[in-house]
Amino acid sequence: xxxxxxxxxxxxxxxxxxxxxxxxxxxxxxxxxxxxxxxxxxxxxxxxxxxxxxxxxxxxxxxxxxxxxxxxxxxxxxxxxxxxxxxxxxxxxxxxxxxxxxxxxxxxxxxxxx
Amino acid sequence: xxxxxxxxxxxxxxxxxxxxxxxxxxxxxxxxxxxxxxxxxxxxxxxxxxxxxxxxxxxxxxxxxxxxxxxxxxxxxxxxxxxxxxxxxxxxxxxxxxxxxxxxxxxxxxxxxxxxxxx
Numbered sequence: 001x002x003x004x005x006x007x008x009x010x011x012x013x014x015x016x017x018x019x020x021x022x023x024x025x026x027x028x029x030x031x032x033x034x035x036x037x038x039x040x041x042x043x044x045x046x047x048x049x050x051x052x053x054x055x056x057x058x059x060x061x062x063x064x065x066x067x068x069x070x071x072x073x074x075x076x077x078x079x080x081x082x083x084x085x086x087x088x089x090x091x092x093x094x095x096x097x098x099x100x101x102x103x104x105x106x107x108x109x110x111x112x113x114x
Numbered sequence: 115x116x117x118x119x120x121x122x123x124x125x126x127x128x129x130x131x132x133x134x135x136x137x138x139x140x141x142x143x144x145x146x147x148x149x150x151x152x153x154x155x156x157x158x159x160x161x162x163x164x165x166x167x168x169x170x171x172x173x174x175x176x177x178x179x180x181x182x183x184x185x186x187x188x189x190x191x192x193x194x195x196x197x198x199x200x201x202x203x204x205x206x207x208x209x210x211x212x213x214x215x216x217x218x219x220x221x222x223x224x225x226x227x228x229x230x231x232x233x
Contacts, residue, residue, distance in 0.1 A: 009157075041225060103221065105151075105158050108157035
């Protein structure tokens, strides 16, 4: 079974703090993704990575950066957290970038920025 | 541009009722894939089914069934004899098989339909 784990289920940070969200997958998947989920907006892609050290912007990359130093780990970084980044963050992975591959999701991190 | 519309934002049914979740998509590609995912209250999206654009055969898996109709660009999901454990948010998603950006073929998700099954 593919397992995607995220470092925290709930996180509370203050405006201006640097925030790290960690994601680890255990099935040697090539692709990893960060989404944010907001009511009425569904899932929006922030960044994805298709290989170690390779990354591409998704639909809403502003205010975020990512790091993938090892194949199994994909980190999302909020350089200076703001209240409008309060959201549910979902990490996912897929075997490859082919369009037929389903994605496997972690349990999510609910981030609150005060 | 690809688009997925789930017009029903919230549905409530009484246990044992049948319920259909609608999904309408837009794409210019002739080859594409459609997906359904379930997100229970625990938060983790779980893959339910994939259907490619050349396979219009309906699929049944236990109490779940899917109706894919290219003529109406719909991929609807029916739960028969609903149970409380079916309470979740359900997402429909579309992936085109055209040229990729980098190493990834973009997936577009609908906004989700929240299903509440009342005991």
